[in-house]
Amino acid sequence: MIEIRDVSHSYQKKKVLDSVSLIVEKNELCALVGRNGAGKSTLIHLMLDLLPLKTGTIQLNGIPVQKPGWKKTVSYLPEKFQLYPNLTGEENLRFFASLEDGTVDEDKLEEKLKLVRLWEDRKEQVSGYSKGMLQRLGLGIMLYFDTELLILDEPTSGLDPIGRIEILSILKSLENKTILLSSHHIDEINQICSHVAYLKDGKMEKYTVEEFETKILNEGVLA
Numbered sequence: 001m002i003e004i005r006d007v008s009h010s011y012q013k014k015k016v017l018d019s020v021s022l023i024v025e026k027n028e029l030c031a032l033v034g035r036n037g038a039g040k041s042t043l044i045h046l047m048l049d050l051l052p053l054k055t056g057t058i059q060l061n062g063i064p065v066q067k068p069g070w071k072k073t074v075s076y077l078p079e080k081f082q083l084y085p086n087l088t089g090e091e092n093l094r095f096f097a098s099l100e101d102g103t104v105d106e107d108k109l110e111e112k113l114k115l116v117r118l119w120e121d122r123k124e125q126v127s128g129y130s131k132g133m134l135q136r137l138g139l140g141i142m143l144y145f146d147t148e149l150l151i152l153d154e155p156t157s158g159l160d161p162i163g164r165i166e167i168l169s170i171l172k173s174l175e176n177k178t179i180l181l182s183s184h185h186i187d188e189i190n191q192i193c194s195h196v197a198y199l200k201d202g203k204m205e206k207y208t209v210e211e212f213e214t215k216i217l218n219e220g221v222l223a
């Protein structure tokens with residue numbers, strides 16, 4: 001569960017988030033939507049303690065961000081995940097998996113590579129991977145940690161239609177996950193999300209996908 005209450009953020013004198021509140025319930029898939037520059041990345045960075053939270057509170061699964069333990073509750077997939085191009089897909093996953101305590105769970109490694117449909121390509125250097133494969137590997141690394149809470153920054157950005165469908169179908173297949181993903185595509189929001197958190201002029205409103213389509217979409221907020 002994500003609980004954001006009265007969060008504000010300014011860059012110099014420019015107020016980007018103005019007393020933003022949002023609850024994402026357990027097992028909910030919620031899209032984070034707003035025009036370019038609306039403050040989506042800023043909010044995500046505050047949620048991950050990548051920016052200092054000065055006003056308001058953010059709790060992830062009941063743990064306030066900045067307090068010990070919150071990092072273990074959440075995994076984040078940035079828009080561009082930095083992989084090692086000269087390592088294979090499997091070696092990349094192995095590297096990130098081992099960062100926690102130096103060990104790798106071999107069964108889990110296989111399970112996640114199969115889940116993101118890279119088992120057959122695991123021995124190939126990632127410099128030879130397509131954009132879609134790179135993004136699926138990033139997703140596999142994220143899922144290796146088995147956190148209940150997932151935050152994804154434009155997970156299908158720059159992918160061709162097939163690459164997007166592959167990412168969406170993996171996300172759709174996940175069980176017992178609470179997911180917040182930023183997106184500019186109503187078709188993908190429609191396919192996998194139940195709710196939309198809409199940022200506009202520094203304010204946040206939450207809608208069901210149906211409400212969002214009827215009330216907001218004619219404002220032309222999405223690509």
Ligand SMILES: Nc1ncnc2c1ncn2[C@@H]1O[C@H](COP(=O)(O)OP(=O)(O)OP(=O)(O)O)[C@@H](O)[C@H]1O
Pocket residue numbers: 011012016034035036037038039040041042043
């Ligand atoms: N480090 C910074 N210093 C000053 N202004 C910033 C900084 N980071 C972001 N901004 C500004 O804050 C506003 C919100 O940016 P942010 O990246 O959070 O928006 P976004 O909704 O993620 O945009 P996009 O959809 O284009 O990724 C923008 O006007 C941006 O120019």
